[in-house]
Amino acid sequence: MITIDGRPLEASAGTLLEACRAAGVEVPTLCHDDRVSRGGHCRACLVELDGRVVPACTTPVRPGAHVGTHTPRLEAYRRDLAELVLAESSPRGRARAVCEAAGADGSRYPKLPRDDRHDASDPYLRLDLDACIKCRLCVRACGEIQGQFVYAFRGRGADARLTVGPAGLRLDETDCVSCGACASVCPSDAVTDVDRQRALVLPPTRTVRTTCAYCGVGCQLEVHATDDTIVQIEGARSASVNHGHLCVKGRYAHGFARHRDRLTTPLVRRGGRLEPASWDEALGIVAEAFTRLRGRVAGLSSSRCTNEENYLLQKWMRAGLGTNHVDCCARVCHAPTAAGMRRVVGTGAATSSLADLERADVILVSGSNATEAHPIVGARIKQAVLAGARLVVIDPRRTELAALADVHLQLRPGTNVVLLDALLAVLIEEDLVDHAFLGARTRGLEALSAHVATYAPERTARLTGVPAEQVRRVARLWGKARRPLQVHGLGITEHYQGSESVMLLCDLSLLVGGVGRPGAGINPLRGQNNVQGAADMGCQPDLLTGYGALDDAAVRARFEAVWGRPVPTTPGWTLPRMYEAARRGELSALFILGEDVVQTDPSTQLDEALGALELLVVQEIFLSETAKRAHVVLPGASFLEKDGTFTNGERRVQRVRRVLSPPGEARPDWQILLELMARTGCPQPFAGPSEVMDEIGRLAPAFAGISFARLEGDGLQWPVPAPGHPGTPILHETSFPGGRAELACVAFAPSPVLGQDDAAFPLRLVTGRVLEHYNCGTMTRRTDNVLLVDHDALELHPDDAAALGVAEGERVRVVSPYGQADAVARVTGRVQPGTVFLTFHFPETRTNQLVSDVTDRLADCPEYKLTPVRIERLQE
Ligand SMILES: Nc1nc2c(c(=O)[nH]1)N[C@H]1C(S)=C(S)[C@@H](COP(=O)(O)OP(=O)(O)OC[C@H]3O[C@@H](n4cnc5c(=O)[nH]c(N)nc54)[C@H](O)[C@@H]3O)O[C@H]1N2
Ligand SMILES: Nc1nc2c(c(=O)[nH]1)N[C@H]1C(S)=C(S)[C@@H](COP(=O)(O)OP(=O)(O)OC[C@H]3O[C@@H](n4cnc5c(=O)[nH]c(N)nc54)[C@H](O)[C@@H]3O)O[C@H]1N2
Ligand code: SF4
Ligand code: SF4
Numbered sequence: 001m002i003t004i005d006g007r008p009l010e011a012s013a014g015t016l017l018e019a020c021r022a023a024g025v026e027v028p029t030l031c032h033d034d035r036v037s038r039g040g041h042c043r044a045c046l047v048e049l050d051g052r053v054v055p056a057c058t059t060p061v062r063p064g065a066h067v068g069t070h071t072p073r074l075e076a077y078r079r080d081l082a083e084l085v086l087a088e089s090s091p092r093g094r095a096r097a098v099c100e101a102a103g104a105d106g107s108r109y110p111k112l113p114r115d116d117r118h119d120a121s122d123p124y125l126r127l128d129l130d131a132c133i134k135c136r137l138c139v140r141a142c143g144e145i146q147g148q149f150v151y152a153f154r155g156r157g158a159d160a161r162l163t164v165g166p167a168g169l170r171l172d173e174t175d176c177v178s179c180g181a182c183a184s185v186c187p188s189d190a191v192t193d194v195d196r197q198r199a200l201v202l203p204p205t206r207t208v209r210t211t212c213a214y215c216g217v218g219c220q221l222e223v224h225a226t227d228d229t230i231v232q233i234e235g236a237r238s239a240s241v242n243h244g245h246l247c248v249k250g251r252y253a254h255g256f257a258r259h260r261d262r263l264t265t266p267l268v269r270r271g272g273r274l275e276p277a278s279w280d281e282a283l284g285i286v287a288e289a290f291t292r293l294r295g296r297v298a299g300l301s302s303s304r305c306t307n308e309e310n311y312l313l314q315k316w317m318r319a320g321l322g323t324n325h326v327d328c329c330a331r332v333c334h335a336p337t338a339a340g341m342r343r344v345v346g347t348g349a350a351t352s353s354l355a356d357l358e359r360a361d362v363i364l365v366s367g368s369n370a371t372e373a374h375p376i377v378g379a380r381i382k383q384a385v386l387a388g389a390r391l392v393v394i395d396p397r398r399t400e401l402a403a404l405a406d407v408h409l410q411l412r413p414g415t416n417v418v419l420l421d422a423l424l425a426v427l428i429e430e431d432l433v434d435h436a437f438l439g440a441r442t443r444g445l446e447a448l449s450a451h452v453a454t455y456a457p458e459r460t461a462r463l464t465g466v467p468a469e470q471v472r473r474v475a476r477l478w479g480k481a482r483r484p485l486q487v488h489g490l491g492i493t494e495h496y497q498g499s500e501s502v503m504l505l506c507d508l509s510l511l512v513g514g515v516g517r518p519g520a521g522i523n524p525l526r527g528q529n530n531v532q533g534a535a536d537m538g539c540q541p542d543l544l545t546g547y548g549a550l551d552d553a554a555v556r557a558r559f560e561a562v563w564g565r566p567v568p569t570t571p572g573w574t575l576p577r578m579y580e581a582a583r584r585g586e587l588s589a590l591f592i593l594g595e596d597v598v599q600t601d602p603s604t605q606l607d608e609a610l611g612a613l614e615l616l617v618v619q620e621i622f623l624s625e626t627a628k629r630a631h632v633v634l635p636g637a638s639f640l641e642k643d644g645t646f647t648n649g650e651r652r653v654q655r656v657r658r659v660l661s662p663p664g665e666a667r668p669d670w671q672i673l674l675e676l677m678a679r680t681g682c683p684q685p686f687a688g689p690s691e692v693m694d695e696i697g698r699l700a701p702a703f704a705g706i707s708f709a710r711l712e713g714d715g716l717q718w719p720v721p722a723p724g725h726p727g728t729p730i731l732h733e734t735s736f737p738g739g740r741a742e743l744a745c746v747a748f749a750p751s752p753v754l755g756q757d758d759a760a761f762p763l764r765l766v767t768g769r770v771l772e773h774y775n776c777g778t779m780t781r782r783t784d785n786v787l788l789v790d791h792d793a794l795e796l797h798p799d800d801a802a803a804l805g806v807a808e809g810e811r812v813r814v815v816s817p818y819g820q821a822d823a824v825a826r827v828t829g830r831v832q833p834g835t836v837f838l839t840f841h842f843p844e845t846r847t848n849q850l851v852s853d854v855t856d857r858l859a860d861c862p863e864y865k866l867t868p869v870r871i872e873r874l875q876e
């Protein structure tokens, strides 16, 4: 028990500041923010504790304490402090309000020399150091939230000055990743951003919580808007995924929503040109063709769209048009993860949660460039490492995480299976395995031991390029970990042996008992905002909503009872097989919801396949490269303009809420799909997305307890088997779906892509992403992110550049056996000699002209991560 301003209060732990705030007593602060460590130096939060003046933010609560917060002595201190602040700076915002509330008008002390430095070198951030009150919140936010350490203070006392970089640079000359964490904590607007500035002149009238629609991390946004305009986006501080933090895309890349290029009316091809048409005409054409061509139709769903929309698309294909020819971009992404994990542990999804990143003592990152592709996860991994976790990275490139790792296994692209087998071999050989776990919960240890015996790291080093002692070191770190956690990305899946590599990652965790408990687990970093959801909803040719098996009569009966229609039993085509079918004339009408296959799928058979279709329908928010080839284009609504849910990579189903109205005649995708279902003889009873979710819950056991009413706040992690169930942060705690997990044995099979002429194509091309742009780029290219990056760059090692005579910034031609692409050379030690890396965010680069038609042996995912190429100079 303590008293605050004479009022008794129950408090026994925490700081005086926390106790005061809990009691609703306002104590002013300048250098304090819950998101970072305590400052304790600004003295704005002084209170009286049993007669002594102490800072409330650092002084712990003591039982029996008497706290005064607004005594005459404190008022005088505060006013004096505020006068000093105003003498040396011109704060705005919250800091100005604190000074004014203290009664300061800035006239008592002579003004000190001002800091007139400005920085507008970043498209979003703005520095005006005359406003800096030296609270150091930006320094702490950059270091402790983002892990970037861009800011520093130089000089002491009154001479202390905020510097950007150690020696005073511009933001664009530093490692700044434009995440905005510094601006979000700055109390004086010395560090601010263009959206905060806009909010001053265009005050928001409402705030809507929703889910970011870029990557699969699923950060929670607070969108501040007025009328039909977004003013500013902040991270939701109560959100368990991002704790208020966001990356440059989630926080700033929203300009696409009101971009003039948005599709605002349906388009219909007439005489070779796409022309505006009425909804009635466009929908009529689609409905007529899909009814007439029944048996020769297919649908491709969008992982950018909501669960409810994905559910409707596959229901339309199955219940409405009688076909299982439905797939989604998981095919070109993490389908191998789902396939590999299902075979070994029984469920194709993350076994634990993002919160386990902070509990793990060893984190293994395989083929994932998390700081760029999943920036909030990347930042959380960096903080975990700063707090003492050990980090191992398996990646042919020296990514930001690789540079930070205890060990970076810099393998040759395409040799995952060999390296992972070598790690397994050492774990078994040196007996670093969890026998109790293996004995109770797995099968196949003996076979695995015999199989990997031939993969000792001393024998595999030549193939992988990774020295044996590094492999042994990693195996020992992993084998001795108490809480071994792994995440993986496309460097594992987008290969000929993608699914099989995932199976080996599962083995790695199973051998050390690292599944089914806190701080441990196998966590694919699912790519798209809702790719987990698209798969959960059944947007794949062989599994129904909730992974119901097509050949299970009981499952089919459940669907037929709800749908009132038969469920087709023959598995459908995967995406690459759809193209083949089109070329053979077996597929005549293709419906594509939000996926830009022309830019993002390997081009080998696309042109011919799309050309062979009688009807290509694309439902989009922009005229993507694929939409340009469509016969009918239907304008959908972006995530900011509709309601629904997305499911992130930790199986967390979260709400998407409408903030704006769709532009022009554009409509929410679910409405368009309902209209098409009605027009093709399959009318639906749904008034809105929440009713669709209710039906999903009737079909998918893992969703049985999910309804919109239960998704307020942080949502729920499936399985949620019953209405009162709290969700499941950790899978497989006591058993696997098949009882025991099946340890997998995988032998290395070199990719057929390497059977080419090595002399003509001596380099190995890896394709992938950068932070600033998102996949086909329709959205990020229509934001100021283009001021950060405006082209695809080819990363090339200095040795290779020298051998080829290529200079930094020079345009070069990349040639593969399949095609060619031009890009700007970036000479960098991030790649190893012999390997080059290219992104695919700009259509003019045509990166996917280079990629082969080799796919993962089990899951049909294209091998985007390995292509033999050569580089040619374009100028002499
Ligand atoms: N900024 C941004 N974020 C995104 C996206 C985006 O386009 N931009 N896209 C989203 C999507 S759809 C996805 S799926 C995720 C993808 O996220 P990531 O999987 O992290 O992304 P990538 O850059 O494709 O590839 C990851 C890493 O694999 C490595 N790699 C290549 N070959 C090999 C190999 O043989 N072995 C190993 N071990 N590693 C290899 C590459 O060097 C690269 O660093 O990102 C999502 N987030
Ligand atoms: N070379 C190479 N190619 C790759 C990869 C690689 O690593 N290398 N990665 C592959 C991977 S992992 C993936 S996931 C794919 C991604 O490839 P895509 O799925 O084609 O790319 P996205 O840019 O995510 O978005 C698809 C489209 O959805 C639209 N869209 C966004 N929101 C909505 C909405 O609410 N409604 C509607 N109707 N449309 C919307 C966007 O405008 C965009 O055109 O690319 C693959 N391609
Ligand atoms: S934007 Fe992010 S990375 Fe850049 S200085 Fe601010 S906190 Fe650091
Ligand atoms: S990390 Fe992913 S989900 Fe979070 S703000 Fe960035 S793009 Fe959005």
Ligand SMILES: [Mo]
Pocket (backbone or CB within 6 Å): 329, 332, 333, 334, 527, 528
């Ligand atoms: Mo992806």
